[in-house]
Amino acid sequence: MTRLFSLLLIILIATGSASSNGQVPTAPLPWSREDAEALAAFVEQIGSEGLDPADYEPDRLRALIASNDAALASIATSTFLHLVTDLRQGHVRGSHRIAWHIPDPAIDRPAQQAMLVRALATHSVSEMLGSLLPHHPEYVALKATLAATPFQDRAAVERLRANLERWRWMPHDLGTDYILVNVAGFELQLVRGGKTISRHKLIVGKTSTPTPQFSTRATGLILNPWWDIPQSIVAESVGRLVRTNPAGARSRGYVWSGGHYRQSPGPGNALGQMKLVMPNPFTVYIHDTPSKSLFDEKTRAFSHGCIRAQDPFALAALLLASNPGWDRAAIDRVVASRASTRVDFARSLPVYVTYFTAATDESGAIAVHPDIYGRDKAVVAQLTDAEVTKD
Known part of the structure; x- marks a missing residue:
């Protein structure tokens, strides 16, 4: 009863x-x-x-x-x-x-x-x-690695705990097709059908201008983009160049248009020759770069916050695979023309800009990445109900 x-x-x-x-x-x-x-x-x-x-x-x-x-x-x-x-x-x-x-x-x-x-x-x-x-x-991989890690290895355990926690902050369903950016790992993964089909090295924000973590949707891309120069960068460098060396500024494509400074399309453009259309309140984008030698560095935190991708035209070809007539040859022709051209995707896809200091590599094993922005400590402190202390 x-x-x-x-x-x-x-x-x-x-x-x-x-x-x-x-x-x-x-x-x-x-x-x-x-x-x-x-x-x-x-x-x-x-x-x-x-x-x-x-x-x-x-x-x-x-x-x-x-x-x-x-x-x-x-x-x-x-x-x-x-x-x-x-x-x-x-x-x-x-x-x-x-x-x-x-x-x-x-x-x-x-x-x-x-x-x-x-x-x-x-x-x-x-x-x-x-x-x-x-x-x-x-x-699942992080959890398995934690189970196999001796509890005496405190640094490894804390790192794994911090990254397991970050996954609990993520949406449970990322979708079957998406772009996953790991800022701490300097890597972009393109996922199709739940499987990673392409990995690209990245350059991300400096410690003084860190790349934020956010989600949005990529709706298309621009080949040969114009760069609308942020006011902070105008104040830092471009404005001074225009004032002191206007001919040099013109040779680098800097122009005054629409009430602000812009840089015209071309291989020397700060955005390179490909930029994803991914609206977000941080004006942070995934794009090409003319500074390709920086991809040879192991720790690649050099930008003002934006995300520069290696081999951007290969990425563009994969993203446009469902768009009739947009194979790699067509992309190369438009790039060579230097004409700024926007191409919308047949279907938009989510973009997740994340920060994981432990994540799987190409073999499926957990790789450790530098905590470039020093964020693990605050997460671990909250997990252990401890006070954050300065080193």
Whole structure:
């Protein structure tokens, strides 16, 4: 009879009216011993995901289960909802995600409550929580590497934990076709059908002008682009060149047009001869560069924030593969003409500009990348509830 009452209560909460403020009531739901033990077991192994079991108080849960304490329902409910938030949205949030502007895969409180209702009604607490974990191959590889890393290797463990956490900040579904930029790895991957079909070395922002992390959609590309010069760069160098050596400025293609300085198309253009059309509030783009020798450097943080790609015309050919008449030969002809030409993609695709200091290489093994912007420390501090100290 008690079990029947519990199920009826679950159904009433799941289907009943929301409170006056639009939230699902948060009264603790009835927890069976079986479900509570499943929750405790899930918490005890959460370290394999790079999270700290102590944050979810497994010993307290075990003690309440053993004593059949009346407080179990309230504590178990609170723990479940805490886990839902951390697994779906990440443990580290807010300003501690430095320059991270990729939207959270958020789940609101009514949805969290609905998940709890389903988990208890179907005795699927572990399965429901497990479904919230990232399933991207990068996360799976990082998790496997963490499991194989000795806990005594603190630096390696912390690096892996920081990057597992960053994957919890990412959308769970990136799509089947997308561009993934890893700023810390100086690499761009073009993914088609869920498989990486092309990798390109990158040059990214200097430590003084770091490349932000954001997502957008690439809708096309421009061959032989004009460069609308940002005011910061005009103040830094171009304005002085125009004032002191106008003939030299003209020879480099700098012109005054439309109320601002621009650079005309050509191989000497700062954007090179290819730029992706990818609207974003940071005016950061993926483009070619005339400074190709910089790709020989191992640490390639040289730009004002934009992302310069090696072998851009090969990338362009892959991106235009679904556009009739736009093979590599057609691209080369337009480039040689120096005529600025925009080509829209047959279908736009997502672009994710990320920052992972540990990520898979071409062999599928985890490679370590320099923390060029010094961002791992803040993430690890939040994961361990520690204060960030200066070196």
